Amino acid sequence: MAAFWDAVEINEGDCRLWQAGPLRLWVRQVGEEWHVATESANEKEKFPDIISGETTAVPEDAQWQRWMGRGVEHVVQLSPLMPDRAVVVRPEMPLHMAYGQKEMFFVNIPLWIRVVAGKGKKITICEQASQTLSNTWFGLPVQGELCYALNTKARTGIEEIAPNPLTAVCPLVISNLYKEPLNFERLCIRTDHLSIYETENGLITNEVRVIYQGEEQMSRIKYGKKPPALAEGSKRVADPRKPIENNLIRKSFNNFMQSFEA
């Protein structure tokens, strides 16, 4: 799976294919230009095989986009990226946590892909979502934020998640320090604060810790700055889109929207 993110040399006229999950991406080099085309699998379907930059015939009906890249070496590399908006994650069934409970959940977040050309002098050709996520609104109708919507099984064991080069597992630790049960139906994860680390079993993000103190008080939210404990020593392959803000205190667990913001 690591080979998916390796740099690949590409000759003039060559066409290379990357395929995983619901995405196919072709890159070809023509003169001083870079051409990129993508194809998404039908809903709920995925391409069966993982292909990492193999040479392939030029697809006939691909919708190509041209990118100018003068003076750049003929090397192309894909790199993973977190989505460009926050993601509202909805457990497939409502979750409840009693007072004093602390639990770690694993949420699989679809990645974006950044196509980078060059070796010494690098240029970013484009960024592409690996999967089309539905839009959703986080907040009240008069004030809020546009996010992506994602359904999750909110697994408690990372081994239950099948490895996928186009998703990153986000460890989410939630502690309920309020005297009443925490009932929530959705979580808003600010993915722009997450880094991505590469492990043997796939990609993982830094840990997100949330301490719930009731609806009237602000919840404490912390983003880990290092790889999570179960991926210690792993290599960081993507920085956060935005720097992590310390002491990020936001109101959480709105009963009306049942929203939790991480």
Place this chain on the structure above:
Amino acid sequence: MEWFDKIIQGLSAENGQMVNSILRIVAILVLGIPLLHLLSLLAAKLTKKRFSEHSGILVRKLLGYTGYIILLIMVLNQLGVKLAALLGAAGIAGIAIGFAAQTSVSNVISGIFLLSEKPFQVGDLIKVGETLGVVHSIDLLSIKLRKLDNLFIRIPNETIIKTEVTNITRFPIRRMDIDIGVAYKEDVGKVKEVLADLASKNPYCLDEPVPLILFKNFGNSALEFLYGLWFFKTDYLALRNSIMQEIKERFDAEGIEIPFPHRTLYTGSATDPFPIRLVDTDADKALRKQADPDSSSSNASQ
């Protein structure tokens, strides 16, 4: 050069004061006008950053008008005009002008109220009566709208204060309400499922707030549903274009009939045929004869 010297001597001796005044007036105008422009631009920029574009425009105009009045007073002073008498005359004229300028004053006052109330800002899409447009500017006497077909509309502030104004883009998300009618023979549960599925698959429709699917009414010709889809305010056209087509295509695929309005006539019993009587008039006979002169006309009455 004797003539030149004579001119200078004449000017210096008799009109020295006037020359000084003219020079001062020129200095006031040459320095004052650019300085006034600069100050009003700076003030507008600061106000725009801190408050809104609307406030910036108003501050710039207020400073401008005030500045020009001050410059005018300074120029008149240099010309030796007695301002006290002028103001006295202005007071009397003011009463006369006041009656004539009632509407303008009302517009100015309405503009001040609009400024404090802020029902909309520059860039908002608003509807005033039947007029729909983007707010282009908010001025002392009126607001200017740019209609969606790029026409320019001026609406007096007084009209805005007295009329219902709908600010379409005030909030970040909106709901698009679509009235859908299906034939009475259709399964209501299936129709709701299809509509929910369409909403979940359309990329412009927000997952939350949850789309509204309401079985509204047993209509005259159809079962009436209200289909309310939430969307981000900039996605109106994209959602409208896509969802209407998707509804039609999906209904066709699922065999769900969208009936057109119709009336069923009964003559007292739903099962008996509706009785009719054909009447063969002379005009009908003449037409038939004209069409087929060889055939004999027959009596078609029953």
